[in-house]
Amino acid sequence: MTTKRKVARRKMSLLELATELGNVSKACKIMGYSRQQFYEIRRNYQTFGAEGLLDRLPGPQGPHPNRVDETVEQAILDYCLTHPTHGPLRVAQQLALQGVQVSSGGVRGVWSRHGLLTRHERLLRLEKSVREQRLELSDEQIRVLERFSPEFRDRHIETSHTGDLVAVDTFFVGTLKGVGRVYLQSVIDCHSRYAWGRLYTTKLPVTAVHVLNEDVLPFFEEHAARISTVLSDNGREFCGRPDKHPYELFLQLEGIEHRTTQVRRPQSNGFVERLHRTLLDEHFRIKGREKWYESVEEMQEDLDSYLNHYNRERTHQGRGMNGRVPFQAFLDGIVMGEAEAETTEEAA
Known part of the structure; x- marks a missing residue:
């Protein structure tokens, strides 16, 4: 209620009180008005009704007569x-x-x-x-912008089936007292978001190979699936001379293509970067305050427990996941991959 409306209601209360008491002087004394004000209020109410109780500025209302059109x-x-x-x-x-x-x-x-x-x-x-102006770009202008500025377009990593693209990265978890630096070798299937992770005290090619050989490839073989491509940054544990670097040699032996991201562009490996954020928010920052770790093995046990929850119990809100858990998306992606292979064979 505005101030004008409140004043009008108080004036109405004055008129009602005077009628109820039958004494104008007593009503004015109670409400804090003079007799002259009372008769002016009553006259306005009798002439204009409820609108007459509203306070009005003196002089003509509306715009100034000399105001321009x-x-x-x-x-x-x-x-x-x-x-x-x-x-x-x-x-x-x-x-x-x-x-x-x-x-x-x-x-x-x-x-x-x-x-x-x-x-x-x-x-x-x-x-x-x-x-505030909005520019309408033609299709030709949009193509030119996309050509000279890749960041202009809304890009997503597209995968067709499980194992089509697997992203890997090394993540510095922190320093453990008495042990030293702790690194996480993380692996995620970009199609299903199924994730693996192992903790090490060094980041070397052998540790990057170890997590693939011990965890990732056996899981794919168990479900009759295979990895087509691995995406990594340009770290020394992943990249080197193809004929001498352990990681490069391992991927060649397994028949896996190796792709690398743009230098200083972690966004181009967004799946694994987002996994690191989830691990920090939902696991490491919580467990680091609940427990006092004395060894990497203790940390690995808790990490394995969380990854089991992440892969099999936690619904994923990522693009194309539709609320499924990663394990279910992993299985669905295998069926899709087989169906695509059959279609390709029939077309051939």
Whole structure:
């Protein structure tokens, strides 16, 4: 309720109290009004009804009689948007050439009502107007922008089936007292979001090979699936001379293609980066405050327990997951991969 409405209600209460008591003086004394005010309130109520109880400013209501028309005001605002540095006299003279008659004082009055009296304020209005404009790009312009600025387009890593792309990375977990630095070798299937992880005290090619050989590949073989491509950054544990580097040699022996991300662009390996964020928020930052670890083996036991929950019990909200758990998506992706292979064979 506005202040005017509250005052009108109080005046109505005064009239009702005077009627109930049958004594105007006593009602005015209780409500804090004078007798002159009471009779003025009653006269307004009898003449105009409930609207007469609202306080009104003295003098005529509405816009000033000398105020310019709305069409003239809009013409002034439009002109000042294209020529914000012109003074009021120049604006009035230029508008006169366009058939709009207004004085320089009228221009200043319009500027005053809209907070545009200074040149700086008019320039800020122009800047705001340009900033709010939306550009409609043609298909050709969009293709040119995508060609010269890859960040312009909305990109996603596309996978067709389980094992189509597996992302790997090394993540620094922290320092364990008496043990030293602890690293996580993380692996995630980009199609199903099924994840594996092992903790080590070093980040070497042998540790990157170990997690693949001991955990990831046996799991794929158990479910009659295979890995087509591995995506990693350019770390030394993953990249080197193809004929000498242990990780490169291992992937060649397994018939797995190796791709690398752009240098200093962790976004291009977004699946595993998002996995690290989840592990931090839901596991490491919690367990690190609940338990006092003395060995990497203790940390690995708790990590295995969480990964089992992550893969088989925790619904995933990622793109294309539709609330499934990663294990179910892993199995569904195997069926999809077999169906695609059969279709390819039939087409051949």
